[in-house]
Amino acid sequence: MSRRMTEKLRKRLAAETGTHSAPWGGRLTVALVYPNTYHQGMSNLGFQTVYHWLNSREDTLCERFFLPDPDDLAECQRSGTPLVSLESQRLLEDFDLIAFSISFENDYLNLPVLFELGRLPLWRKERDEHYPLVLCGGVCAFLNPEPLADIMDLFAVGEAEVILPELVKRLQGEVSTDRVKLLHSLACMPGIYVPALFRVSYREDGRVQTMEADAGIPGRVKRQWLADIDQGQSRTCVTTPETEFASMELLELSRGCPRGCRFCAAGFIYLPFREHSHSHLRQQLDESRTDRKKIGLVAAAVSDYRGLAELGESILAEGGEVSVSSVRVDTIDADQVDVLARSGHKTLALAPEAGSQRMRDVINKGVEEAQILNAVRIVAEGGIPNLKLYFMIGLPGETSEDVDAIGALTLKIRTIWEEIGRRRGQLGRLTLSVNPFVPKPFTPLQWAPMEARSSLERKYRQLQRQIRPLPNVDLNQESLKLAEVQAFFARGDRRIGHILPALAEGNSLRKACRDAGLDPAFYVTRERLEDECFPWEVIDQGLLRSYLWKEYCQALDAKCGQACYPGCKRCGIC
Numbered sequence: 001m002s003r004r005m006t007e008k009l010r011k012r013l014a015a016e017t018g019t020h021s022a023p024w025g026g027r028l029t030v031a032l033v034y035p036n037t038y039h040q041g042m043s044n045l046g047f048q049t050v051y052h053w054l055n056s057r058e059d060t061l062c063e064r065f066f067l068p069d070p071d072d073l074a075e076c077q078r079s080g081t082p083l084v085s086l087e088s089q090r091l092l093e094d095f096d097l098i099a100f101s102i103s104f105e106n107d108y109l110n111l112p113v114l115f116e117l118g119r120l121p122l123w124r125k126e127r128d129e130h131y132p133l134v135l136c137g138g139v140c141a142f143l144n145p146e147p148l149a150d151i152m153d154l155f156a157v158g159e160a161e162v163i164l165p166e167l168v169k170r171l172q173g174e175v176s177t178d179r180v181k182l183l184h185s186l187a188c189m190p191g192i193y194v195p196a197l198f199r200v201s202y203r204e205d206g207r208v209q210t211m212e213a214d215a216g217i218p219g220r221v222k223r224q225w226l227a228d229i230d231q232g233q234s235r236t237c238v239t240t241p242e243t244e245f246a247s248m249e250l251l252e253l254s255r256g257c258p259r260g261c262r263f264c265a266a267g268f269i270y271l272p273f274r275e276h277s278h279s280h281l282r283q284q285l286d287e288s289r290t291d292r293k294k295i296g297l298v299a300a301a302v303s304d305y306r307g308l309a310e311l312g313e314s315i316l317a318e319g320g321e322v323s324v325s326s327v328r329v330d331t332i333d334a335d336q337v338d339v340l341a342r343s344g345h346k347t348l349a350l351a352p353e354a355g356s357q358r359m360r361d362v363i364n365k366g367v368e369e370a371q372i373l374n375a376v377r378i379v380a381e382g383g384i385p386n387l388k389l390y391f392m393i394g395l396p397g398e399t400s401e402d403v404d405a406i407g408a409l410t411l412k413i414r415t416i417w418e419e420i421g422r423r424r425g426q427l428g429r430l431t432l433s434v435n436p437f438v439p440k441p442f443t444p445l446q447w448a449p450m451e452a453r454s455s456l457e458r459k460y461r462q463l464q465r466q467i468r469p470l471p472n473v474d475l476n477q478e479s480l481k482l483a484e485v486q487a488f489f490a491r492g493d494r495r496i497g498h499i500l501p502a503l504a505e506g507n508s509l510r511k512a513c514r515d516a517g518l519d520p521a522f523y524v525t526r527e528r529l530e531d532e533c534f535p536w537e538v539i540d541q542g543l544l545r546s547y548l549w550k551e552y553c554q555a556l557d558a559k560c561g562q563a564c565y566p567g568c569k570r571c572g573i574c
């Protein structure tokens, strides 16, 4: 490794607080790999949680690996510099277990270079017991592991706090055992998926026909989740100036969401909705070793957290500040906004998701236009200068009028925003973040097609014509190319993993698929059949398929559903 890169790693480590280091020897050693840069990885709370959990024990040791920064990557590939851990510059092969933490499908494209620099064969069939076991954890592991099924030896299906204790116990002293025997024993563990022990057959038309498990192991892998999340601890453990959240400490408030928005995977695969208790969060803040004043509160629906304003007040009372990513339009109130404004919040995000009521009912957003406009008033009156609005286009049944409705709603919001801003003497900016709808597994919209790129491009142009002339309003839109790749891997089967090297070399999705004899439209823009066998259903989320299908039909009829309520048994989780 060049002196420059060695020095960079040394400085990076020195700039951290909370880093763990422990002597090697007598411990199960885990290489925790984030499939993107240090900046991205250290901003990921799940990654931090696993790192902290493994290093809080006497019998395990965990060190981190990241994709080299863009300016180093080319040098590493040219010079053959291997991937090394941040803590001790060891190689991946030195560890007993290699654990990837993957939250985003588009990070799959970094796997070929990570394995190349890690000096590991990419395909699991090319790795024998001389190589460490390769595990995949993180959201992607239990949303749809199949696209990575020929790369990873095993997947952690669910929440780390539940799966890791038993996994560590089984691996201690076993890592050198006969690999086939070891994988079979692990596949019998709750929450562990071993793709090598499942055979997949396909129909003539390419759809999955069957997924069969070997004898003696469960036919589906049950998602594992922490019943009492106060038993877990999800907060920033290692701080560094090199992350998205350099100025703050992240603190998890809850997991899952009771709202049932039909496009939202995080809302369904973390059910049931669970909140941390105030006392637990207080204890977390008291134990925090970081010098960070600002606390970033993390949850699928932050403003749904009961007593958010009280928690915020207690942080302010200690001279701290509060930050949140977005708030719900129907639960935000003046007290919450006051806490955020006194915390120096310059921008607050609201997520109407759709411009027309019909589209909001399709996705079961559960909010009316009046509530959206009221939330805008509360935020503007509360003194937050800038507003961010999240919208989606390409939803099932969306018409040109529904796209126009985004512009119309934005105009109403801007009128309120401008009137209050002028009165307060601070006219801030409105930013629209408009993303294409990407259908996700284990949501009611898992059957829906993603809209074709040409049609989405037309709708973006339609929106630009409406929004661009508006002063103080910006329009951000996600790359359609990246959204297509995300959609391709979100609902793919294990055949598609084989185009990753071609994509990683810069080939387009179309070319990579063509060369591999695959049709991207089959995965991206095809509506699924009601009784189709889905590759991701090797995972048992605990959700009733019939419930998801019923919700899909409701969506197509633009009918609202219901949020979670005590005593409800609808989706099968409770």
Ligand code: SF4
Pocket: 258, 271, 272, 273, 563, 564, 565, 566, 568, 569, 570, 571, 572, 573, 574
């Ligand atoms: S059974 Fe009802 S309350 Fe429980 S998670 Fe499902 S929808 Fe929510």
